[in-house]
Amino acid sequence: MLIECSLIIYDLVSPVRKELVSHRSYLFTQIVTGKYYLCVSNSTYANRIHYDIAMLEKILYKNIKERKMGLLFKDPKQVLMATADSSEMLYLFYRQLNDIIDGKNIIIGKRHNLPKIEHNENCYNLVRYSNPLDSNVFDNILLKINHLSKIVMENCDLPKIPINIGNLPIRYLSISGSNIPTSQFDQNIYWNWMSMKTISCTLVVLKINAIGLKLLPFELLFLKNLQSLSASKNFLTFLPHFIAEMKKLNRLIVADNMLTYYPDRLSRRSFKTVDISNNLFDVPESLRFKHLTKYLNVFGSLKRPDKELNVKPLSHLSFYSLIKTRIPFIRQDIPQTLWLFYDVVGRCAKCNKCILPDYSVISHRNGLPRAINLIKDQNTINIPLQFLLCRVSRHLCVRR
């Protein structure tokens, strides 16, 4: 079984009290020649550390509901303090460790745990790891479970997510570590399920870690009640400003990407957790505008009779109204060039008006995201916060 967590490793014998650093980590169990091991994998220990579970002296489980668990080992004399992403998963992990200690014959999948389906009277959870997902099974069985509320399909082959999944009242969805399609066509229709009415109201937690993502899909905007978005270990080079439109979001995990800035409007809101560790915030300022290049390549060369855009093009007006109303639609229903608008749209830092780059100047100030639990690199004091100001001709916004 595998869980995702923030992990601190205390060495009880080391005479030097080093500063303790928490690392985003995977904790998982493994069986090698009949012996059970607990493995840790993170950016510091990419080759994994193995702990013999027979050496586990004590499990500190009292704060398990707060997602925290400690593991005290005799050899090496170390304590692992884990803060898991999910208390449910942590509890299952704790139970599995106990079963191993009790000498029960635990079957551990080669990569992770075996599929497990749990349910109670009103709500079904589907937890599925490792096994390639048979899309027919998905369509025919899964979509008939009307009360499915949790789907975990991690480390699967996931060439498509049927749009009808959006008709289920799912609150928690994780596809972390799964293989998403590589063809542009399949990628373009991959997120259509987010536009469906039911899931756009019910989804609270979405985990899309380590799926090779280069861009956050703008359909995220349709998920009105999303509180937790986890998109770490991807190839994101920028965070679109539209994330600030997601009013319920209070947990944002974007560690281990290639982000060069953080949207200023997001930093003005208080989050429960923000993880921005291991990104590229130190790059020269010019690289922080890279997300604009595609947009400018498409629209910058357009010859317009009214260069100052005193009369806004219809495409801009209709796009603003899409942002304002946030009525879900399928992305194929609007011209593909307009998809680019979502990557660059923002709001003026002074008057809060929704603006495209054609009507704004983009700049940075130094600061940090506001979060009760802010996870960042140890030596990060400030990061660039990107903001937009509306501009008419050469005049900047003066409204407060």
Ligand SMILES: [Zn+2]
């Ligand atoms: Zn303004």
